[in-house]
Amino acid sequence: MQPVTEVPFTDLSAMAHEVWPDIQTPYIEALLQGRYVGGAAVADFETRFAQYCDTGHAVGVANGTDALQITLQALGIGPGDEVIVPANTFIATAAAVVRVGATPAFVDVDPDSLLMTPDLLAAAITPRTSAVIAVHLYGNMSDMDGLLAVADKAGIPLVEDAAQAHGGEWRDRRAGSFGVAGCFSFYPGKNLGAFGDAGAVVTGDAHLAEKVRSLANHGRTGGANHYEHSFVGTNSRLDALQAIALGAKLSRNEEWTEARIAFADRYRKELAGSGVRLTEVAPLARHVYHLMVVRVTDRARVQGVLAAAGIQTGVHYPVPCHQQPPLQRYATGPLPVSEQAAGEQFSLPLFPHMSRSQVDRVCEVLVEAVETP
Numbered sequence: 608m609q610p611v612t613e614v615p616f617t618d619l620s621a622m623a624h625e626v627w628p629d630i631q632t633p634y635i636e637a638l639l640q641g642r643y644v645g646g647a648a649v650a651d652f653e654t655r656f657a658q659y660c661d662t663g664h665a666v667g668v669a670n671g672t673d674a675l676q677i678t679l680q681a682l683g684i685g686p687g688d689e690v691i692v693p694a695n696t697f698i699a700t701a702a703a704v705v706r707v708g709a710t711p712a713f714v715d716v717d718p719d720s721l722l723m724t725p726d727l728l729a730a731a732i733t734p735r736t737s738a739v740i741a742v743h744l745y746g747n748m749s750d751m752d753g754l755l756a757v758a759d760k761a762g763i764p765l766v767e768d769a770a771q772a773h774g775g776e777w778r779d780r781r782a783g784s785f786g787v788a789g790c791f792s793f794y795p796g797k798n799l800g801a802f803g804d805a806g807a808v809v810t811g812d813a814h815l816a817e818k819v820r821s822l823a824n825h826g827r828t829g830g831a832n833h834y835e836h837s838f839v840g841t842n843s844r845l846d847a848l849q850a851i852a853l854g855a856k857l858s859r860n861e862e863w864t865e866a867r868i869a870f871a872d873r874y875r876k877e878l879a880g881s882g883v884r885l886t887e888v889a890p891l892a893r894h895v896y897h898l899m900v901v902r903v904t905d906r907a908r909v910q911g912v913l914a915a916a917g918i919q920t921g922v923h924y925p926v927p928c929h930q931q932p933p934l935q936r937y938a939t940g941p942l943p944v945s946e947q948a949a950g951e952q953f954s955l956p957l958f959p960h961m962s963r964s965q966v967d968r969v970c971e972v973l974v975e976a977v978e979t980p
């Protein structure tokens with residue numbers, strides 16, 4: 608057997624190869640039928656994705672950022688409203704708030720999980736707070752019992768940013784099924800990824816689902832004439848070809864997620880007791896490991912050692928949202944845990960088609976790099 612040397616960060620091509628036999632016939636049929644936006648393939652995927660998320664409704668949209676923005680708009684959030692978001696997240700969480708004209712109110716995260724906690728949320732609520740976005744970052748689930756209790760007490764809706772957490776669970780219930788809505792990205796590198804950009808909003812509220820569907824389709828409402836518009840909406844719909852690819856991948860998502868979890872467990876075992884800091888997973892959570900994030904104090908050097916050994920890594924994310932230039936005006940003070948994490952965290956290779964020997968190789972090089980500075 609060849610020794611393992613190079614380890615890519617991910618391998619989208621392996622996933623495409625696996626689903627290709629299932630999708631080539633429906634792809635050609637859809638192409639030749641000429642129905643490219645919406646239609647039966649999209650409706651079928653929406654039904655299956657809603658079931659997968661333990662929710663009543665799913666609405667396909669163009670990407671995860673639109674899923675968040677349209678959800679906020681559907682909830683009536685706009686100028687004058689404050690929406691609480693964790694500082695340690697991808698910029699899209701906060702950008703969606705700004706794009707509806709509202710103000711992001713950044714909160715810090717827990718030093719062990721790097722997620723927003725109920726206490727941090729409770730301390731951040733003001734009379735101007737109109738909503739909160741809980742982010743299941745890296746695929747790790749936020750404390751949904753605690754966050755919902757705080758949001759309910761304050762009388763504000765909780766939206767889940769589940770862009771990285773397809774199939775994540777808290778107390779055996781799926782990500783996206785806790786808040787008023789769950790917003791997903793199907794960006795190609797996500798756990799459930801399209802062959803391009805795509806996203807979805809899931810919700811148990813039929814009225815909210817209809818409003819999201821309308822806003823994502825130029826404000827049209829079901830049954831109305833094509834050129835009758837009830838709202839000023841946008842064009843953010845799911846393509847039939849993406850829905851076919853997503854449907855085939857959804858059939859494999861549990862198997863692929865279990866593979867991710869098994870590799871992550873192996874990383875955790877191999878790295879336990881080394882100088883590498885791992886993120887904490889709550890006992891009630893099913894972490895679906897979109898990203899295998901670890902922390903070291905001298906990241907640049909350690910990443911350099913891994914790169915020299917042919918091991919690709921990423922940084923998610925190097926700058927917390929409140930320090931991003933377009934968002935600095937919304938910062939109200941330092942958020943030390945997010946700021947420190949941004950300087951230390953980085954992501955190891957993790958994808959369903961990797962091998963155990965690749966995990967072992969990464970651990971071997973990483974532990975050696977940390978132990979011999």
Ligand SMILES: Cc1ncc(COP(=O)(O)O)c(C=O)c1O
Pocket residue numbers: 670671672673696697699700742744768770771791792793794804805806
């Ligand atoms: C946490 C988080 N929120 C939102 C998004 C936005 O999703 P998209 O890239 O599909 O717009 C992403 C993905 O990039 C994300 O990781």
